[in-house]
Amino acid sequence: MAQQHLDPTDPLSGHLGPSPTGDALAGYLRSQATEFLRALRQHRESGGTAAGAEEPADAARALRRSVRRISASLHTFRPLLDADWSEALRPELAWLSGTLGMEHAYESRLERLLLALHRLSGAVFPAQPRAADVSAGSRAVGTAPVGTAPAPAQDRGSLTVGAAKAGALLDRQLTLARTRAHSTALQALGSSRFHAVADNIAVLASEVPLVQKAVATDLHPMATAAQERLEDAVTALPLVTAGHPYNAEALVHGLSPDPSPHPQDAPWHQVRLLLRLHRYAREVLTPAVDVRLLTAGQCLDRHRDASEAAAAAASAARTPRIAPATAYALGVLHADQRHEVEAARFAFQQCWQKQAVST
């Protein structure tokens, strides 16, 4: 659909050809709404059957994908859309996106942690087949999660036992969380609240509630504002530190008593959201994909994933009555994921620096 386009000409500043107006926004919203309806149909057709195990996950992903884009457009191009309609719909989209995303988040968090434990404990760690199993993505929305007994800890020394027990503990905790998220998502998809959102989006697929002036309004100033919000937030990041490898910043206060000891992550999470808003705003203006923006976004996704995985390891370590070897493995795992956080910041800095030079 969108073609790869490496030309650094920035559609937000280049202004080649006639400027897109509210018409372009309406077209974009209609196509995203259509995507949503197609994904919803696909999800309902395949829902719950074992045969199409991959399909519900794909459909759920497609649903989230279109919901994020519609929500972002409502935010960035707010002045061009009917205010009452837009203000009513946005929190509903946020609720839907959050609800549908939780199961996948727990699933990929567990996969990330088990793969890390496998890497840390060498080839003998029994959890490896579990990780591969989880990564097959066979447990997403629409398929019933399969409860599995933890692999027995092999007596190869307390550290490996610790890694195996840590893996089993994380598996129990995150599988339980995922199962709950799965039920919540299924309930949500059957609720009247969801049907109201779906009806709203069905209307959007044919008729976008633009304000009268929208048709003649240039979209660029609003898209540029989104870009500037991103750039301001990036400027406030500690990029100089992040650009020095092994700065040991991400693990600072890793043993602090503060239950959320990493407020340092918040500005990066914020930049991740602003980058996504900028990317979606850009999509409205041009079909060209900015590969550098995608890469920068992937760095920040990795940052967020590692940050949450590290928190899950720390949280599992607070489980009462765990063995010291289990706690030790969780400590190693926590630090490993915090270094992944630091590595992701470094990668973002490198990517962003290139971007700044080439545009």
Place this chain on the structure above:
Amino acid sequence: MAQQHLDPTDPLSGHLGPSPTGDALAGYLRSQATEFLRALRQHRESGGTAAGAEEPADAARALRRSVRRISASLHTFRPLLDADWSEALRPELAWLSGTLGMEHAYESRLERLLLALHRLSGAVFPAQPRAADVSAGSRAVGTAPVGTAPAPAQDRGSLTVGAAKAGALLDRQLTLARTRAHSTALQALGSSRFHAVADNIAVLASEVPLVQKAVATDLHPMATAAQERLEDAVTALPLVTAGHPYNAEALVHGLSPDPSPHPQDAPWHQVRLLLRLHRYAREVLTPAVDVRLLTAGQCLDRHRDASEAAAAAASAARTPRIAPATAYALGVLHADQRHEVEAARFAFQQCWQKQAVST
């Protein structure tokens, strides 16, 4: 004594002026033997008195410094020295260097670990004054180590308690090891074995047992051979991987059941020793200090220190009946030090690359 000299002219290949021969080696050995005797006198004069607390540590350092250099020269310039004398003295110097170095090694390991725990747990960690206390270097050979009770763990949440308890545990274990090393070093310095070595070095201060041909033999080929052994060993290191920040290599198998899970460290330790042999061989030929060699050596010292600190944290985690929170903190600490290992490799790679370009 040796002046700073940044001229990249390599004394091992440049051959400016008349080539140094066995005479230069004899002069170097005499001066190192004299240094040894002076440090020994200083150590005996200040030994054990509280007033000169810094002096025994300085004297012990100076003793080790000259022993390392004499030992290295015996190795590198072996063909020029009386074989029987040299073969008899070298293992004695290795014993002395090893015995005198242990106390300082335990002391700096504890300091490194407590500082890391402090960094990881934020400003509230009670072990901080301990770390500063230890770093004052007041407990080296010749002063009686002071046993201190562990700071009480403050109830600020299990993670901080864990950090405080981990600090207290490491303090107990490494202080005990240091106290034993201290006694062993004192015993060694009073032993007839030591007096035989000291007598040998006293003779060396006036009369170096060169073979007859030594006076006319160019030292360069032997020094160059030492340099080539270093360069071959560096070539075998995984420098490409080390040059990619956050390669996550150092922590691989960190939870492996193998009691020495980091055979990957050995080639780096070996390069550290070969670099020191090259540096000391170079000292015989020229008074010019090669700052890049010093820096590369410091990277490898840091690598060795972090590697051993990580092992000490893992070893402490195997103490029976520790609390899970303590084990968790030790796991975080272990991973932190393994990342220091990785950071040191990266720093060495950067330093070595510069060196390769500029020479």
